[in-house]
Amino acid sequence: MSYDLRRRLWAALLILGFFAAWEILCLVLQVSDLVLPRPTQVFATLAARFGILLPHVMQTLWTTMIGFVLGVTVGVVIGAAIGVSRTAYDTVYPLLIGFSSIPKVAVVPIFVLWFGSGATPAILTALAMCFFPIVVNIATGLATTEPELEDVLKSLGASRLDILWNVGLPRTMPFFFASLKIAVTFAFVGSVLSETVASNKGIGNVMMTASSNFDVPLVFAGLFLLAALGILLYVAFSLVEARVTGWATRRQGFASA
Amino acid sequence: MSRSHAIPQGHPSIAPSIAVELSQAAVSFGKPGKTVAALQETNLRIAAGEFVALVGPSGCGKSTILRLTAGLLNPTRGAVIVGGREVGAKALRIGMAFQNPTMLPWLTIERNVMLPLKIVRPFRSDYRAKRRTEFRDRVHALLADVGLDKFANHYPWQLSGGMLQRANLCRALIHEPSLLLLDEPFGALDQFTREELWGTMQSLWLKRKPTVLLITHDLKEAGFLASRICVMSARPGRIIDDSAVDFPRPRTVDMTFDADFVALNQRLRDLIIDARSDAAIQGA
Numbered sequence: 001m002s003y004d005l006r007r008r009l010w011a012a013l014l015i016l017g018f019f020a021a022w023e024i025l026c027l028v029l030q031v032s033d034l035v036l037p038r039p040t041q042v043f044a045t046l047a048a049r050f051g052i053l054l055p056h057v058m059q060t061l062w063t064t065m066i067g068f069v070l071g072v073t074v075g076v077v078i079g080a081a082i083g084v085s086r087t088a089y090d091t092v093y094p095l096l097i098g099f100s101s102i103p104k105v106a107v108v109p110i111f112v113l114w115f116g117s118g119a120t121p122a123i124l125t126a127l128a129m130c131f132f133p134i135v136v137n138i139a140t141g142l143a144t145t146e147p148e149l150e151d152v153l154k155s156l157g158a159s160r161l162d163i164l165w166n167v168g169l170p171r172t173m174p175f176f177f178a179s180l181k182i183a184v185t186f187a188f189v190g191s192v193l194s195e196t197v198a199s200n201k202g203i204g205n206v207m208m209t210a211s212s213n214f215d216v217p218l219v220f221a222g223l224f225l226l227a228a229l230g231i232l233l234y235v236a237f238s239l240v241e242a243r244v245t246g247w248a249t250r251r252q253g254f255a256s257a
Numbered sequence: 258m259s260r261s262h263a264i265p266q267g268h269p270s271i272a273p274s275i276a277v278e279l280s281q282a283a284v285s286f287g288k289p290g291k292t293v294a295a296l297q298e299t300n301l302r303i304a305a306g307e308f309v310a311l312v313g314p315s316g317c318g319k320s321t322i323l324r325l326t327a328g329l330l331n332p333t334r335g336a337v338i339v340g341g342r343e344v345g346a347k348a349l350r351i352g353m354a355f356q357n358p359t360m361l362p363w364l365t366i367e368r369n370v371m372l373p374l375k376i377v378r379p380f381r382s383d384y385r386a387k388r389r390t391e392f393r394d395r396v397h398a399l400l401a402d403v404g405l406d407k408f409a410n411h412y413p414w415q416l417s418g419g420m421l422q423r424a425n426l427c428r429a430l431i432h433e434p435s436l437l438l439l440d441e442p443f444g445a446l447d448q449f450t451r452e453e454l455w456g457t458m459q460s461l462w463l464k465r466k467p468t469v470l471l472i473t474h475d476l477k478e479a480g481f482l483a484s485r486i487c488v489m490s491a492r493p494g495r496i497i498d499d500s501a502v503d504f505p506r507p508r509t510v511d512m513t514f515d516a517d518f519v520a521l522n523q524r525l526r527d528l529i530i531d532a533r534s535d536a537a538i539q540g541a
Contacts, residue, residue, distance in 0.1 A: 146357065146359045148355040148357050148359050149359035149361075151324070151327065151329055151353060151355070152353045152354075152355070152359065152428075152429075153372075153376060154327075154328075154329055155327040155328065155329060155351045155352075155353045155438070156351070156373050156376045156377050156432070157376065157377060157378070158376045162376055166361075166372065166375065166376070167361065170361070170363050171361075171363075173363075245363075247362050247363040247412065248362070248363075
């Protein structure tokens with residue numbers, strides 16, 4: 001059996017084992033499903049109510065994605081600016097750090113105040129949550145360009161844009177994709193957070209409603225859905241990352257491709 | 258061996274054969290009133306097609322001269338004229354190579370060497386059209402000259418240090434610069450690879466005859482490659498000796514054991530040791 005296959009098998013076994021242990025402990029200790037439903041109950045709920053849950057899943061997914069795309073755009077622009085220009089770095093960074101230290105739960109009520117409840121605060125919260133890791137990573141990537149290489153290019157008459165385009169941005173790609181994987185999960189946290197506070201749609205809202213109805217299996221069904229969506233997006237970005245920045249990990253497959 | 262170099266005297270505008278001229282060029286860093294001199298008033302003339310090696314104690318301002326010539330640094334006082342114009346006007350096409358080969362890890366060797374063609378005029382306007390045809394052939398021909406033709410489609414991390422440095426030389430030469438600036442390009446290599454690359458460098462130079470300014474710590478390297486050697490004093494540096502090297506070409510590593518060559522080496526060594534101890538006395 002190859003190493004790769006064995007590794008995957010272990011990962012799958014761990015997940016199965018986790019659910020099995022959960023199931024068995026609940027049965028043995030006779031835990032009420034009002035406190036902690038068994039995984040089988042959660043999956044049964046998921047299957048039974050999938051039709052009702054699907055619109056909420058779609059709502060969370062699209063608000064997250066819009067917030068994420070906007071966050072990435074904002075993050076790349078700010079990151080590129082402070083990575084290229086020392087002045088921009090000195091000027092903008094303190095404000096950014098201040099902003100990123102604010103717990104985003106505290107910002108949601110303000111967004112609701114401005115835009116009403118619904119999709120808009122969810123999108124904005126997702127944006128606010130996810131742009132900062134992108135800024136930091138893009139700026140770091142750009143700042144690590146070798147000075148000798150910059151000298152070589154400058155002596156050729158390269159403009160700053162030439163250097164950014166041919167050296168800075170490609171060098172930043174591994175940092176960028178690493179931050180995308182973090183940012184997309186952060187965006188989820190943001191949109192669900194906003195939904196739980198102020199929305200009548202979305203998985204966050206479903207979970208809040210279900211918990212006030214003591215429909216605990218449905219709360220957990222919501223959790224499972226969020227985890228599944230998070231994994232899905234993480235995997236999607238990992239695949240793109242492997243294609244675009246294979247050079248950074250020195251994969252043999254990339255070299256011969 | 259003659260001590261003086263045969264460079265025609267005259268104003269640069271009527272002497273187009275002068276590739277580089279530093280006249281009373283000095284560099285100091287720091288705030289006004291609290292400056293540190295990096296280079297004392299220096300005069301240096303390099304004729305077109307000359308191979309000049311610059312040696313001296315570390316930190317003496319060799320790299321400063323190189324950066325001045327490349328237009329990466331402006332002199333605090335004096336003037337730097339390259340190709341008959343003040344630096345910055347880009348009168349000459351310049352190629353540069355450092356000790357660190359700085360190949361881009363996401364590009365193949367072929368594309369790395371091609372990078373200057375993507376940037377330098379007039380090649381850059383044809384880059385998209387010719388990168389798979391004419392430019393590619395040019396890169397391959399140059400790589401063949403240094404024995405790397407089989408590695409064109411490899412990525413930099415698949416090559417050894419010596420091979421990367423060959424590729425680095427190719428990148429510095431692909432756009433046919435008339436001035437080549439080398440900052441200790443072979444400094445990080447082992448002795449045998451270094452001697453091998455001296456041979457490569459010599460044949461590249463004999464074939465194309467660009468003007469070369471080479472910075473090195475290796476006196477043997479300077480004697481092997483250069484047609485003229487300038488010795489600098491300790492920081493803040495100035496040129497204290499300037500002599501032609503007349504050994505016939507192509508030179509061989511065997512030649513570096515000849516009595517004449519050893520004598521040259523000895524003389525340069527003594528000059529640098531003196532410069533170092535002078536600096537130590539001044540510093541004490």
